[in-house]
Amino acid sequence: MRLPRSLTSRLVITAVALVAVVSASVGLATALAMSDHLHDELDREVLSSVDRAGGPRAGLPLPSRDRLLDRFEGDVPEIGNQRPGTLVAFPGRDVGFVLSEQRGEAELLDAEDLASLAAVPSDGEAHTVEVAGESYRVAADLEGRLVTGLPTGEVDRAVASLVQWEVVLGLLGVLTAAGLGTLLVRRQLRPLNEVAETAHAVAELPLSEGEIAITERVPDHLTDPRTETGKVGGALNTLLAHVETSLEARHRSEQQVRQFVADASHELRTPLTTIAGYTELARRRRDEATIDAALTKVGEESQRMTALVEDLLLLARLDAGRPLERQPVDLSRLVLETVDDAHVVAPGHHWRVRLPEGDEPVVVTGDELRLRQVVTNLLTNARKYTPAGSTVTVALHEGGFEVRDDGPGFPAELVSSAFERFSRGDASRHREGGVGLGLALVQAIVTAHGGAVSLLSVPGDTRIRVDLPVSD
Secondary structure (H helix, E strand, C coil), X not given: CCCCCCHHHHHHHHHHHHHHHHHHHHHHHHHHHHHHHHHHHHHHHHHHHHHHHHCCCCCECCCXXXXXXXXXXXXXXXXXXXXXXXXXXXXXXXXXXXXXXXXCCEEECCHHHHHHHHXXXXXXXXEEEXXXXXXXXXXXXXXXXXXXXXXXXXXXXXXXXXXXXXXXXXXXXXXXXXXXXXXXXXXXXXXXXXXXXXXXXXXXXXXXXXXXXXXXXXXXXXXXXXXXXXHHHHHHHHHHHHHHHHHHHHHHHHHHHHHHHHHHHHHHHHHHHHHHHHHHHHHHCCCHHHHHHHHHHHHHHHHHHHHHHHHHHHHHHXXXXXXXXXXXXXXXXXXXXXXXXXXXXXXXXXXXXXXXXXXXXXXXXECHXXXXXXXXXXXXXXXXXXXXXXXXXXXXXXXXEEEEECCCCCCHHHHCCCCCCCCCCCHHHCXXXXXXXXXXXXXXXXXXXXXXXXXXXXXXXXXXXXXXXXXX
């Protein structure tokens, strides 16, 4: 048999089953105890009747004395006072009877019954025999001349009546437990149903696309961690908050991907348009000067597209978790070499390197080629967005470095998104042909190394700090 799936039904059935089992166990134990007690009382009365029948006080006349003279051949024994229903037998003389309700009257036993009574052992204990179609507890005196007994019918009827009442009361108890149990269980599970309603409400929300706000929450009174329902409600609220945060992050990511694709398309469209224009110009005007100018411009735009595609490919590889080399890198040497290159490219800037105290070089663990790209991008960014005469300082520290300049700084609205892809400032930052991937590459490379990059910028003081894992 399959149990119902409803938790309410299962709990009620379990409670009712427990009540039924306990009631049955108590009833059975009570019935057995009562039966044992009544049978013990009956056995004591049977043994007492043996003493009365054969003791020194025996002297009352035998019932129906005149009817039994022929059985005893004139020697009629005397028995003590016995209550109606008592069985008295003399196996040695083949005579026995059961006292009736009317004094002086008795029902004689037949030979088969007397044979059963003759087999009763003389051990001073009561035994059960079937006499005249009824069960008796009988006992024999020590000489085996006398057997007396009492019927067990009254005891059996008393025990049967007790069992009947126990069954009736047990059924009433089970029905009462079922009714009250259903009411109480439903009341206790009502908070859990409210939690389920919140979960269903959230499940019906369209979560596949677009900006989604999950405002449904389990009420505060159902989030008490001291109760089982409160634990479920609190866990559901935590889950909903996590899902809401994840959906917001997914939506932002989708928006960034859309913006990324749009920006990449725009950046590629410009050089492609330029290449197409100069190619058409060279086709129409076939003079050598025009063709040379067109080829030069096509080459420049091709290099620009190549650089953009390489940067995009590098970002894609880093996003895919492609492993980088893990070797000790002398960051001090790398910074000095990169600053020397920047000084050649932009002699109008003041380039400074600040080394940590001591002669020990700063060594980190990573990919030297990619770390060189990080330093180069940061110095290029500082060169492009600061006017001539600005001072750019690279300060090395244990596990990284910091690039600082005294230029105009990042616009306030750009600081929070400076490391996003295709993030750009306005024209006042004197942009020179970049596509907005420099700082995005810096963050991606540093993150792939297990490091972190941060930005602080106010007019006259811009700082970009890079922290990397220290070499063992």
